[in-house]
Amino acid sequence: MTDKKIRILVAKPGLDGHDRGAKVISRALRDAGFEVIYTGLRRTPEEIVNAAIQEDADVIGLSILSGAHNVLFPELMRLLEQKGIEDIRVIAGGIIPEKDIPGLKKIGIAEIFLPGSSTKDIVQWILDNVPGG
């Protein structure tokens, strides 16, 4: 690892309040030695992208359970592209039907972790895929 810790923005788009997963993962990532910023609930794609820029995040972790991923994720990826940001990896987890996954990967979501994923796998993915990891 380099001196600079990997910075992860855990974000909660969608109108639901199910933050158990986001909070468990935030704590597990912090315990694994990453710098973690959690946005809190009900953030719009615009708020998430702005927070990621402001916080100089290396990774955005999206937690979504409302079913709005096919609308909100493309919007978020479009905003990142519009702002010319290419070095932030976006990963996601939550209630996401398997058949939606190829489409989400195509628009640039790097990995999707479904219910039952281990926090260790998420930590390992970040170490393997994020520069400085």
Add this chain to the structure above:
Amino acid sequence: MKQKLQQWKKNRYDVSLDNSCPGKKPATTISGKRIDELYTPLDLENFDYDEKLGFPGEYPFTRGIHPTMYQGRLWTMRQFSGFGTAEQTNRRYKYLLNHGTTGLSVAFHLPTLMGMDSDNPLAKGEIGKCGVAIDTLADMEVLFEGIPLDRISTSMTINPPAAILWAMYIAVAEKQGFPAEVISGTIQNDMLKEYIAQKTFIFPPGPSMKLIVDTFEFGAKKVPRWNTISISGYHIREAGSTAVQELAFTLRDGIEYVEWALKRGLDIDEFAPRLSFFFNAHNDFFEEIAKFRAARRIWAHAMKERFGAKNPRSWLLRFHTQTSGVSLMAQQPYNNVIRVALQALSAVLGGTQSLHTNSLDETYALPSEDAVTIALRTQQIIAHESGVTNSIDPLGGSYFVEKLTCEMEEEALDYIRKIDDMGGMVKAIEMGFPQKEITNSAYWYQMAVEKKEKIVVGVNAFEKDHEPISLLEIDESVVKHHLARQIDVKKTRNSAQVMQKLHDLKKAAEDEVNLMPFILGCVRSYATLGEITETLREVFGEYEEPIDF
């Protein structure tokens, strides 16, 4: 006996265990609670039957709230359901009613749950996804079209805007020709557990509590067959609490509502009989049964002794149960049918009044019709084939179940005293106490699974690939159809009247009078949910959650 037991433990149990499973750790429940290898009469020394149990329908109601329990009437099989437009959900309700469901339970989509109209920019992508879209009385009329509201009881999972949706339901019933006195059902209307766990909030705790007490007062006088609150442990548990935390925080929430209503000057025996509860049925079979039994005993004591309620109906803890959503797994989803069956059985053995069984596909999406049918059939098999309804509280007297019931009662009472010392639940929430306890438990459990101290079949053991299952899809065209009705309503309603009714509501909120009649005035004039919520937000302000993980 003590000596015999010690001998058995030393010479038989420990020796055998050392041979077969050397180094085996003591057993714990899914909540991490230690369970002994054997329970005997020694665990129930000084156990007084009359004091701890009583007979069914008699104080302290440990064995059940009705003298006949399921011999008299089965629990209500109530499947929580809603998706897409009011038309689509109305069709699903009729399907469920034709297949033996005995009560309705409305799932609203997220914008409605948050008091927003569907044309709010924040509603983008959410319309009809997690439930049915309701903006105005016109949607509600379609939702219950052809369903006789004098005969069907309806539960509505709605919290910050509960008073508004309840007013819409009352208005629909009136249009069907049924006065408010004859309709029955439940609004969830439990804001404390929202701040603690589910996080669907709009207003700060003070105004939320005021609005809830308004519904207690209005209901007691005008809608006497309605449960004006469903004090919910379900979401506390789903957020990661232990069974004891679910029990303790839920009952302390109940105590908080009673205290606020008494401060308003309401008579406890007028509103308390309409308080209802809602618990989770999770995986650990006996821990869940003990939790339900302990809940009835704690509540009976609190109502009679702490608050001095005289009406025996005030002492009863009536509850709905839903099987645990979070216990269902995406991996090998058909295994979820078995999980649900065991959880449902624990709810029945625990004496539930109504039950929702989850569908096997809920880790992916809202349930398909096939999946929801299996879930309903699970209840019917328990009710009609298993024989468990034949005898009341069949596990009563089990050394293990009685001991566990007593222990969970004691542990819950410890939490309740702690929250009393903090100055009550609203104060405890402001200090972040229950939130932190739950977050810690959720993290502990996740780590236990990752260390394989807790086994989840198909996830950290017995893994195997599975074929994708077919899921319910919400067609995006519903959005257009739904929004068209809202535009139509706005065009045809009397705008001046809507403005006047909203103005009256605002003034009433400032004057701190009971808001129910004013909210009814707004919905009857076809004011939208968002318009009514915004009016209240201007007076009440907004809740900002402290972020901590």
